Amino acid sequence: MSTLVTGVAGFIGFHVVRALVGRGETVIGIDNLQQSHNPHLTEARRAALDGLPGYSFERLDVADLEGMRRLLASHADIDAIVHLAGQAGVRYSAENPYIYLRNNIEAFVVLLESCRALPGLRHLVYASSSSVYGANNKLPFSVEDKADSPVSLYGATKKAMEVIGHSYARMYAMRLSGLRFFTVYGPWGRPDMAAYMFTEKIIKGEPIQVYNRGQMRRDFTYIDDIVEGILGCLDRPPEAGAHRVYNLGNHRSEALHDFIAAIEAAAGRKAIVEYKPMQPGDMLETYADIEASERDFGFTPRIDIREGMARVVAWYRDHYRR
Numbered sequence: 029m030s031t032l033v034t035g036v037a038g039f040i041g042f043h044v045v046r047a048l049v050g051r052g053e054t055v056i057g058i059d060n061l062q063q064s065h066n067p068h069l070t071e072a073r074r075a076a077l078d079g080l081p082g083y084s085f086e087r088l089d090v091a092d093l094e095g096m097r098r099l100l101a102s103h104a105d106i107d108a109i110v111h112l113a114g115q116a117g118v119r120y121s122a123e124n125p126y127i128y129l130r131n132n133i134e135a136f137v138v139l140l141e142s143c144r145a146l147p148g149l150r151h152l153v154y155a156s157s158s159s160v161y162g163a164n165n166k167l168p169f170s171v172e173d174k175a176d177s178p179v180s181l182y183g184a185t186k187k188a189m190e191v192i193g194h195s196y197a198r199m200y201a202m203r204l205s206g207l208r209f210f211t212v213y214g215p216w217g218r219p220d221m222a223a224y225m226f227t228e229k230i231i232k233g234e235p236i237q238v239y240n241r242g243q244m245r246r247d248f249t250y251i252d253d254i255v256e257g258i259l260g261c262l263d264r265p266p267e268a269g270a271h272r273v274y275n276l277g278n279h280r281s282e283a284l285h286d287f288i289a290a291i292e293a294a295a296g297r298k299a300i301v302e303y304k305p306m307q308p309g310d311m312l313e314t315y316a317d318i319e320a321s322e323r324d325f326g327f328t329p330r331i332d333i334r335e336g337m338a339r340v341v342a343w344y345r346d347h348y349r350r
Contacts, residue, residue, distance in 0.1 A: 029148070030054035031262075032106045034090050034139070035113030037061055037074040039218045040155070040209075040254060044110055045077055047255045054082045056103055059113065060089040066219040072347075073216055091135040096142040106146055108262055111139055111154035117220055118159060118309045121182035132185035133192070140196045149202070151265035153258060156190055156206040156273065158247070158314045159183030167281070168247075168315040171208070171273050180309030190273060197271035204270075205261050210277030210316045213336065214251030215343035222284075223248075223337065226291050226299065227344050235300040236288070242303070244284045245313040247277040250331035250339075260325035277316025278329045290333045294341035 031048055035041040036057030048055050057077065061070060077083060088095050090113045100106065115121070115131035136154065143149055161169045162178035178184045186208075193204045213223035229236045257276040266272050288299055321327035331339075 029107040030056055030103065030105050031108040031110065032056045032058070032103070033110045033112065034058050035111075036077060036085065037070045038112060039216055040212060040251065041112040042073040042077065042216055043214070043251050043255050044112065044258055045083060046080070047259060049080045049083050052082070055084075056106065057083060057085045058088040058090065058099070059085075061087055062089075069216070069219060089135075091130055091138050093138045093142065096138055097145070100142050100146060104146065105148070107148045107150050109139070109143060109149065109152040110258060110262060111136070111152065114155060116182070116218065118180040118182045119307055120220075121180055121185075122309055125181045128181055128185045133188050136189045136192060140192070140202075144200055151203045151205065151262055153205045153207060153262050154189065154193065156208045157183065157186040158208050158210040158275070158277065158316065159311070160187040160190065160208060161314070162311070167313065168279070168317040169275065170317040171275055171320050179311065182309070194271040197269055201268040203265040203268060204272070205266065206271070206273045207258060207261060208273065208275045208316075209254060210247040210249050210275065210314055212249050212251055212254050213340065215340055217251070217340065222287070223340055224344075226288060227295065227337075227341055230291055230295050230297060230299045231341070231344065233297070233300070235302045237302050237304050238284065238288070239304045239310060240306040240312070242284045242288070243312070244310070245281045245315070246284065246287070247279070247281050247314045247316045248287060248333050248336070249276065249278040249329060250336040253278065253329035253331055257321060257325070257327045260327055261321075264325045272324075274321045274324070275316040275318050276321060276327065277314070277318060279316055279318050280332070281313055281315035282333055287333055287337070290337040291341065293334065294338040
């Protein structure tokens with residue numbers, strides 16, 4: 029049996045492949061290698077996975093229906109799928125909404141339609157986002173809360189994926205789980221996220237842009253904790269016809285200024301700060317209630333922002349030195 033992972037040249041997909049291979053699994057990875065803020069980093073992630081035992085890669089767009097059908101027809105032994113491909117980012121969704129509809133919603137439907145032909149599929153786990161909570165004022169965010177008021181198109185596409193996932197599970201007796209990620213960071217991270225951008229600019233002595241005068245809080249979640257949660261969920265599929273949703277967050281809402289201070293401490297230099305107004309679609313605070321994740325698959329985040337950012341800074345310096 030084997031596991032299909034989509035978006036393997038992306039931040040989270042890259043780490044998931046390494047974890048699956050590390051526990052001896054056969055993994056088929058796909059990525060279109062196009063949705064990238066930093067082509068160098070995307071290619072470096074892809075290349076770093078080459079040669080791993082039991083791993084094979086195919087360049088493929090998940091929204092390509094015929095391509096996906098061919099792939100799954102040639103790998104009928106796939107019994108698990110981790111779907112991490114998609115278009116991320118709140119701010120860019122206001123600039124280019126159409127690409128979010130294609131790469132999030134259309135691609136997800138193509139994947140679901142394609143994998144209906146897999147006779148032994150026991151679980152499909154896919155990436156949702158804390159952005160679905162949008163205008164929710166109750167903290168911490170619980171999976172029991174209504175999440176029908178997203179404040180960004182990105183959040184709206186992720187909520188749409190959850191609704192679509194629910195309908196497919198019910199119609200075709202599939203087993204699906206959606207994971208709402210909360211501000212994931214770590215080595216090999218996305219260049220458009222604060223952890224990478226702030227690290228790069230602080231090390232280079234360049235100013236960082238901080239929105240809303242830094243009066244924002246995030247549930248920053250380290251990549252190793254996220255991967256542990258993904259695999260824990262993957263290993264515990266629901267009953268046939270069920271669709272579950274979980275939060276994967278650190279269960280700590282940290283002030284943005286404290287996050288910057290953790291980078292300064294790791295980098296050994298102070299940030300030059302440029303304050304900017306609040307951006308449309310941004311949320312003032314995120315905070316995950318992880319009770320359901322703890323109960324159902326033992327999710328227990330361990331890495332705080334000081335340790336996590338020390339690892340990011342060390343990785344950044346080593347990666348770009350080489």
